[in-house]
Amino acid sequence: MKTNHAEQPETSRRHFLDWILKGGFLATLLGMFLPALTYLWPVTRRGPVGGMVEVGREDDLAVWGAKKISIGESPMILLRTPQSFKAYSAVCTHLGCLVEWSADKRLIECPCHAGFFDVEGRVISGPPPKSLVGHTVRVVDGKIFVKL
Numbered sequence: 001m002k003t004n005h006a007e008q009p010e011t012s013r014r015h016f017l018d019w020i021l022k023g024g025f026l027a028t029l030l031g032m033f034l035p036a037l038t039y040l041w042p043v044t045r046r047g048p049v050g051g052m053v054e055v056g057r058e059d060d061l062a063v064w065g066a067k068k069i070s071i072g073e074s075p076m077i078l079l080r081t082p083q084s085f086k087a088y089s090a091v092c093t094h095l096g097c098l099v100e101w102s103a104d105k106r107l108i109e110c111p112c113h114a115g116f117f118d119v120e121g122r123v124i125s126g127p128p129p130k131s132l133v134g135h136t137v138r139v140v141d142g143k144i145f146v147k148l
């Protein structure tokens with residue numbers, strides 16, 4: 001009995017160290033294989049790749065419709081054409097006014113100095129020196145995602 005009592009702290013310490021080693025080994029294994037597993041998991045099951053933000057549902061936007069969205073501090077315009085969705089920075093490349101979608105003309109226009117952009121974001125007329133900045137759009141399971 002006396003011997004048992006004397007060995008108990010040693011056994012407990014050994015047990016504790018054993019658990020620490022096993023836990024460390026398990027954490028190392030998880031750290032190695034978890035990134036590989038998330039890479040191999042199909043994109044459609046876990047959503048689009050990182051850095052994309054859900055901005056609405058596919059059904060909410062009619063063909064040739066548009067809506068203003070904002071990701072963080074960045075105002076954007078999201079368009080739906082018969083072929084795809086497109087997202088552009090809503091900041092005009094001339095002097096930074098916010099552009100708007102003109103559904104009847106099917107153009108993006110800047111109200112400040114009559115700058116016009118086509119549905120690809122390219123300058124058609126007016127003072128803007130370059131195209132609107134485009135952003136990647138993906139549709140996964142009916143949800144629209146835009147990359148900043």
Ligand code: FES
Binds near residue numbers: 094114
């Ligand atoms: S700020 Fe847009 S055309 Fe001047």
